Amino acid sequence: MMNAFIPYVQAVGRGEKLKRDLTREEARDAMHLILDRTATPAQIGAFLVTQRVKGETSDEIVGFVEAARTFCHRIQPRVARLLDLGVPYDGKARTPQLAPAIALMVAAAGQPVVLHGAPDIPTKQGVTPADVIQALGISVDQPPDTVARQIETLGIGYLHAPRFAPAWHALTPIRQQFGLRTALNTVEKLLNPALASCSVAGFFHRNYLLRMRPAVRQLFPQGWLAQGIEGSIECRAGRTTRLYPADETAAPLIVEAAALGFPEPDNSEVPADPTLHAEITRHILSNQAIPARDTALLTAGVLLHLSGHADSLTVGIEQARDALASGKAFRLLRYWEEWTQAARAAG
Structure with missing residues (x-):
């Protein structure tokens, strides 16, 4: 009897004239067969590589995500307007991993936020939010239900894929x-493991980002796609960043850093050492005046606006600036560390 996964390998890998895109339903079934290991490792590898050569469609991404979500332990913290940050799981290879600092500013300003990720993901296998969070003394390997309580208590949490999506x-x-x-x-950027109502996901290539807008619209009607540093979500100081709403009929949000008070270019580069990124x-x-601070501050302000917490970019930036200047963001870092240590001690 033919393995049920073989037709999907054949569909995407038959060659230039015979290959075809999968329907949303077929993509959902294919991902299900991958995750329940009906597909063999050889078939999974062949499928993923031929999919890359063919180029995935938005319908395929939707089907893949829908199937993958059924294999996740998803949580639903009792907070209003939770914001999901879909940063690349493969991390940063050259520039600072700023997602934890940005998330702490956003949460300190009153907007609940969740990060999620996994270790050692190709292609970059760079410094991830989890690497930085752990280097800051915060446990990342927490049960999902514990993270839900953490988000409810502190307004911030990190979900580790080995835990929520084994x-x-x-x-x-x-x-x-x-x-x-x-x-x-x-797919992993769009898993939405905490059932957030809003998402900002990072991408590198503009053409790919635009091709994925229909998928994000179906998966995250209130989602945004950012063309950020190394494919992440940062809006770099001294530069222009474009963010695209999931609604394809809506115009992009163009963030002119200089016009918003961040004219100095941020060309920060750092070795792939989590300790340095944590520093x-x-x-x-x-609130030390370094270029990376301005990038993190600008991005936090943008996120506060996109999530609906701030009426405008200017207001969002002021909220983020206050979270830094008042010490609220730094204190939240300490509370987060203490909370996870207490949770670990409690068993």
């Missing part, structure tokens, strides 16, 4: 063997 994370060794970006790099995070949260 079947998904089990694919990592296969992904590492061919070291290419695949559709999975997009930059502490510098930012203690």
Whole structure:
């Protein structure tokens, strides 16, 4: 009897004239067969690579995400307007990993926020939010239900894929063997493990980002796509950043850093050492005047506006600035560390 997954490998891999895109339903079934391991490692590798060569469609991404979500332990914290930050799971290779600092500013300003990720993801296998959070003394390997309570208490949390999506994370060794970006790099940013009402996901290539807008519209009607640093969500100081709403009929939000009070270019680069990235995070949260602080501050202000917490970019930036200047963001870092240590001690 033919393995049920073979037709999907054949559909995407038959060659230039015979290959075809999968329907949303087929993509959903294919991902289900991957995650329940009906598909063999060889078939999974062949499928992912041929999908990359063919190029994934928005319908395929929607189907993949819908299936992947059914294999996740998803939570629903009792907070209003939770914001999901869909940063690349493969991290940062050259520039500071600012997502934890940005999330702390956003949460300190009163907007609940959740991060999620996984270790050692190709292609970059760079510094991830989890690497930085752990280097700051905060436990990342927490049960999802514990993270839900943390979000309710502190307004911030991090969900670790080995915990909330073990079947998904089990694919990592296969992904590492061919070291290419695949559709999975997009899917994981859209898993929405905390059932957030709003999302901002980062992408690098504008053409790909625009191609994914219909998928984000179906998965996250209140979602935004950011063309940020190394494909993440940051709006760089001294530059122009474009963010696109999921609604394809709506115009992008153009963030002119100089016009918003951040004219000095941020060309920060740092080795892929989580300790150094954590040190930059502490510098930012203690409001030290470094270029990375301005990028983090600008981005936090933008996120506060996109989430509906601030009426305008200017108001969002002022809210983020107050979170730094008042020390609220730095104190939240300490509370987060204390909370996770207490939760770990309690068992």
